[in-house]
Amino acid sequence: MAYLLALDQGTTSSRAIVFRDDATIAGIAQREFTQIYPQPGWVEHDPREIWSTQISVAVEALSSAGLAPRDVAALGITNQRETTIVWDRKTGEPVYNAIVWQDRRTADFCADLKASGAEAEVQRRTGLLLDPYFSGTKVRWILDHVPGARERAERGELAFGTVDSWLIWHLTEGRVHATDVSNASRTLLLNLETADWDPEMLKLLGVPRALLPEVKASSGIFGEASTPLAGWPFPIAGVAGDQQAALFGQACFDPGMGKNTYGTGCFLLQNTGATPVMSRNRLLTTIAWKTAGPVEYALEGSVFIGGAVVQWLRDGLKLIRSAEESEALAASVPDSGGVFLVPAFAGLGAPHWDPYARGAMLGITRGTTAAHVARAALESIALQTADLLEAMKLDASQELKELRVDGGACRNNLLLQMQADYLQAPVVRSAVTETTALGAAYLAGLATGVYKSMGEISSQWRADRRFVPQMPAEQAGATRARWKRAVERSRGWALE
Ligand code: ADP
Numbered sequence: 001m002a003y004l005l006a007l008d009q010g011t012t013s014s015r016a017i018v019f020r021d022d023a024t025i026a027g028i029a030q031r032e033f034t035q036i037y038p039q040p041g042w043v044e045h046d047p048r049e050i051w052s053t054q055i056s057v058a059v060e061a062l063s064s065a066g067l068a069p070r071d072v073a074a075l076g077i078t079n080q081r082e083t084t085i086v087w088d089r090k091t092g093e094p095v096y097n098a099i100v101w102q103d104r105r106t107a108d109f110c111a112d113l114k115a116s117g118a119e120a121e122v123q124r125r126t127g128l129l130l131d132p133y134f135s136g137t138k139v140r141w142i143l144d145h146v147p148g149a150r151e152r153a154e155r156g157e158l159a160f161g162t163v164d165s166w167l168i169w170h171l172t173e174g175r176v177h178a179t180d181v182s183n184a185s186r187t188l189l190l191n192l193e194t195a196d197w198d199p200e201m202l203k204l205l206g207v208p209r210a211l212l213p214e215v216k217a218s219s220g221i222f223g224e225a226s227t228p229l230a231g232w233p234f235p236i237a238g239v240a241g242d243q244q245a246a247l248f249g250q251a252c253f254d255p256g257m258g259k260n261t262y263g264t265g266c267f268l269l270q271n272t273g274a275t276p277v278m279s280r281n282r283l284l285t286t287i288a289w290k291t292a293g294p295v296e297y298a299l300e301g302s303v304f305i306g307g308a309v310v311q312w313l314r315d316g317l318k319l320i321r322s323a324e325e326s327e328a329l330a331a332s333v334p335d336s337g338g339v340f341l342v343p344a345f346a347g348l349g350a351p352h353w354d355p356y357a358r359g360a361m362l363g364i365t366r367g368t369t370a371a372h373v374a375r376a377a378l379e380s381i382a383l384q385t386a387d388l389l390e391a392m393k394l395d396a397s398q399e400l401k402e403l404r405v406d407g408g409a410c411r412n413n414l415l416l417q418m419q420a421d422y423l424q425a426p427v428v429r430s431a432v433t434e435t436t437a438l439g440a441a442y443l444a445g446l447a448t449g450v451y452k453s454m455g456e457i458s459s460q461w462r463a464d465r466r467f468v469p470q471m472p473a474e475q476a477g478a479t480r481a482r483w484k485r486a487v488e489r490s491r492g493w494a495l496e
Pocket of ligand 1: 325326
């Protein structure tokens with residue numbers, strides 16, 4: 001029996017999970033940390049708190065598993081993506097807070113670049129679009145706003161990293177400044193084809209090369225975790241951004257396989273194999289991972305408000321006391337009674353990318369009840385995902401055979417039935433729900449010989465339950481068409 005320690009550094013909490021090599025969980029610990037909102041639209045984290053919570057849950061997870069550090073074969077890291085940290089190479093002290101992926105402070109800069117006609121070339125080089133979401137414009141902001149930072153960066157005194165790099169730096173006590181290809185592909189600075197930093201993008205965004213970490217494979221030795229808190233040197237052997245890690249944890253290894261994670265937002269990724277597929281439908285092209293073979297790619301679509309619409313039913317409208325109750329309330333009516341809820345609370349993500357869209361509820365009549373609203377809310381999660389998958393179908397050459405699903409909201413059976421209905425394709429919930437952390441553990445285990453091959457990993461994958469379409473195709477199509485009309489009405493609402 002081998003044990004793998006996965007660090008899962010998320011947006012609201014740091015978690016650590018000890019996996020046995022059969023993918024069962026031996027120990028787990030989690031700690032939330034502070035969300036900092038200095039101004040509307042700005043979101044920051046204290047990088048020191050990211051580190052302190054992460055290392056303490058790692059120690060706790062080991063002790064809850066009754067294990068000592070020496071029992072761990074390897075360590076894997078998965079993390080919130082795009083979040084940007086710049087620190088002093090000598091002291092390890094951050095020069096500014098972490099600027100979180102949700103932060104919109106660089107929207108104007110992105111809009112200017114877009115207006116200058118740069119987006120097509122940016123997409124060709126990086127697979128991404130010009131949106132404040134990605135790291136590149138956040139790094140630039142730090143260099144432009146922290147006194148002396150740009151000069152120090154040019155002299156090589158500072159280091160930039162996404163959260164994976166920050167953790168690796170501290171785990172190795174400053175010896176290793178590295179990232180993996182999947183995290184690097186979210187920065188706007190990486191060339192998708194070469195899987196290395198792109199000089200033209202560095203020039204466009206004004207980011208000095210001396211700041212950047214070394215780009216490594218997702219599965220391979222990054223260095224030894226030697227921090228005194230870790231207590232025992234073990235190899236850091238797997239690193240991937242959270243959504244790519246979940247794709248790996250779901251064993252979507254062949255082109256055409258895909259997964260959707262239903263958390264706060266929804267993230268749909270489809271493996272496209274060794275060739276990057278450029279989206280013509282406003283999806284993102286991203287690096288899935290690199291193991292022993294060539295770099296592999298994925299198409300990605302993200303919805304900003306997924307499970308969060310259920311939080312809004314609970315905390316905003318107070319229609320339910322727990323997220324779980326949404327299922328019973330929605331199931332108490334046979335349909336939404338013609339109500340559509342477009343949860344564009346933070347604008348719309350893929351494939352619309354409309355920061356000015358706002359939430360809308362349409363089709364309300366005197367007969368509308370709380371149950372109809374709850375049902376419309378769950379349907380909005382499934383319908384947004386169906387829109388993503390439609391865009392993906394147009395972009396990818398292989399059609400998705402079935403959709404593997406995970407994340408907090410996928411416990412909701414009614415939601416997954418709706419999903420199968422609107423996709424008119426099977427939806428399969430995996431037995432392990434901690435697929436993100438598991439993906440990091442798998443990447444680390446693969447690099448250290450705990451697993452001999454990806455085939456061995458995919459033979460471990462188990463379904464918990466399979467949902468097949470029950471709604472006639474005609475009815476699903478009619479509902480989706482009506483939904484699209486509702487989405488149209490929500491667009492551009494916040495524009496003056
Ligand atoms: P994240 O990793 O983004 O924080 P999780 O994967 O933990 O999210 O999922 C939490 C989200 O799932 C919340 O937005 C919550 O409202 C939603 N959720 C949790 N349980 C259910 C449920 N049974 N039905 C619908 N939504 C749920």
